[in-house]
Amino acid sequence: MADAPKKYSKPLPQIDEESRPYWEALQRHELYIQKCRDCGELRYYSRAQCGQCLSPSTEWIRCSGRGKVYTFTVTNQNNVAGFRESLPYVMAYVQLDEGVKILTNLVDCAPQQVKIGMPVEVVYEDVTPEVTLAKFRPAR
Amino acid sequence: MSLKHKTAIVGAWEHPTRFAPDKSAFQITAESLHGALLDAGLTLKDVDGILSSGMAGGMGIIALCDYLNIQPNFIDSTSVGGASFVFHVAHAAAAINAGLCNVCAVVFGSTVASRPAGFGGGGADPSDQYEVPFGPTTVGSYAMIAERHMHDYGTTPEQLAEIAVTTRLHASMNPVAKYRNPITINDVLASRIISSPLHLLDCCIISDGGGAVIVTSEERARDMKKKPVYLLGAAETARHTSDGHRDFLETAAFQTGKLAFERAGVTHKDIDMAMIYDSFTITVLVTLENLGFCKRGEGGAFVQGGRLRYDGAFPINTDGGGLSSCHPMMRGMFLLIEATRQLRGECGPRQVKNCLTALVNGTGGALGQRHSGATLILSNQ
Incomplete structure (x- = not known):
């Protein structure tokens, strides 16, 4: 019998009705943003x-999943459960090719190799x- | 209708404690209020407006009224992070000017160092679910601003370190500052990196503490014990992720600085010293740029060469700041108190010469996510 997967201990999103389509799309390994x-x-x-005109009429736009590092930090200290065991980690804003900046983690890359402007692509982590x-x- | 010269700070008192396991935050708050009222020559009976932030519980301001046994005519518990108390002085001035009350007490007490409360997990704000899974920290939020500033403008760790070195020099002249031994740029660079590119000594300290200031009308201020410190102009706002479109190097100070100068009717040349919220060294650098004391991108060069020293061309944070004197989670209160002391000429060895006009800028929250900002311009003239 294979080892039971380790319990995921980092904070989880508190999904609500406004955000549910976003999180459901991620479960399908698709990244969506909104357009008025x-x-x-x-x-x-x-x-x-x-956020410009308060219109409730919203379209969901599927993103390419590609973008560039806008800024980042290598975190060496965080006492929150799950993160304190995974130091150091890279937190970053990625500017998607579609234009918006999103907060995320950079993975599959040594922290010292991260540079602003570096092309990156989405990876879906089923936690x-x-x-x-x-x-x-880093984009392949 | 303008608030210019209509109100004044007439009492100010900083609690000397930096570690108070034997006291509650409410006790520190009450002791601070007592100190500020004695400084002004007023009594608790004179206070008809109360403003505070950081009390436990969502309705803590009522618990504070209960604890102090006051039934004020004006209450404001605007809570926008460490800048809150800077907002409160502007709100007190507006309330007094509108006839809602006569004597406002802006008060604060905290025991965050002796009884730390954990934070950083999931919250209830709509944005939290998009951030907490990725491990945001307060220092990380400011660090991302520093990284982008270095990338765009070539700002160096040495330039940021000079802010910490100057602030520690000031702390060495403040007997109640928590850390008073001088440091060098190399000490800052040799301290461990908490969240790149920020080192331990780029970060504010954690202490207990408290303080209070008393605000009243210009008319009433004439009869107080000490020289009034007049409010000339004030402005407040917030910056956030802007639907994903934010220019992260533009901070709240860009908007509030311009408005506060316009409202005060003074220019940058008139400012003799400034109290700039120094949660981290980068906070000071980008705030000075956004306030217009130097151009965007030129902050690194601006803070070099001792310019920010008490005896330099543009003194700031003469009490030793949040980087060295005290930072009980929220520091806005101490910006107000030190600016008042400087404008009264009470600062002894660290006194800025010919100090007539001072600027106070509070920054609260997380610079790389959501933050508040408020600017005040104060004068003894």
């Missing part, structure tokens, strides 16, 4: 109304049966 049908503004994170996280690695 009235004024065209792209937005991240997911909300029921547009629990309900939750998949969009992380990024």
Whole structure:
């Protein structure tokens, strides 16, 4: 019998009705952001109304999953359960090719190799049966 | 309608404690209020407005009224991180000017060092679910601003370190500062990296502490024990992720600095010293740029060469700042108190010469996610 998978101990998202389509898409390994049908503004994170015009008319846009590192930090100290066991880790804003900047982790890359402007691509990490996280690695 | 010169800070007191396991935050708050009222020559009976932040529980301001046994005519518990108390002075001025109250007490007490409360897990804000899975920390949020600034403008770790070195020099002249031994740029660079590119000595300290300031009308201020410190201009706002479109090197100070100068009717040349919230060295650098004391991208060169020293061309954080004197999770209160002391000429060896006008800038929250900002311009004229 294979070893039981280790329990995932990092904080999990508290998914709500505004965000559910985003998280459900990630479970399918698809990354979506929102676009206002009235004024065209792209937005991240997911909300029921547009942050430019408050229109509730929203379209979900599937992203290419490609972007560039906008900024980052190599975290050496964090006492939150799950993270204190995985130091150091890289937290970053990735600017998607579609334009929005999203907070994420960079993986599959030595922390000292990370550079601003580096092309990256999404990797989907299924951390629990309900939750998949969009992380990024150097573009291949 | 303008708030210019309509109100003044007439009492200010900093609690000397930096570690108080024997006291509650409420006790430190009450002791601070007592100190500030004695400084002003007022009594608790004179206070008809109360402003505070950081009390336990969502309705802590009522518990504070109970603890102090006051029934004020004006209450404000605006809680926007460490900048809150800077917001409170502006709100007190507006309330007094509008006739809602006459004497406002802005108060604070904290025991975060002796009884630390864990934080950093999942919260209830709508944005939290998109952030907490990736391990954000307070220092990491500011570190990402520093990394981008270094990338765009060539700002160096040595330039950031000079801010910490200057602040420690000031702390060495403040008998109640927590860390008073001088440090060098090499000491900062040799300290461990907490979240790149920020070192341990780029980060504010953690202490207990408290303080209070008393604000009243210009008319009433004339009869107080000490020279009034007038409010000339104030402004407040917030910056956040902007639907994913934020320019992260533009901070709240960009908006509030411009407005506060306009409202005060003074220019950058009129500012004799500034109290700039120094949660981290990078906070100071980007705040000075956004306030317009130097151009965007030129902050690194601006902070070099001793310019920020008490005897330099542009003194800041003369009490030793959050980097060396005290940072009980929220520091806005101490910006107000030191600016008041400087404008009264009470600062002894670290006194800025001919100090007539000071700027206070509070930054609260997380610079790389959501933060608040407020700017005040104060004068003894």
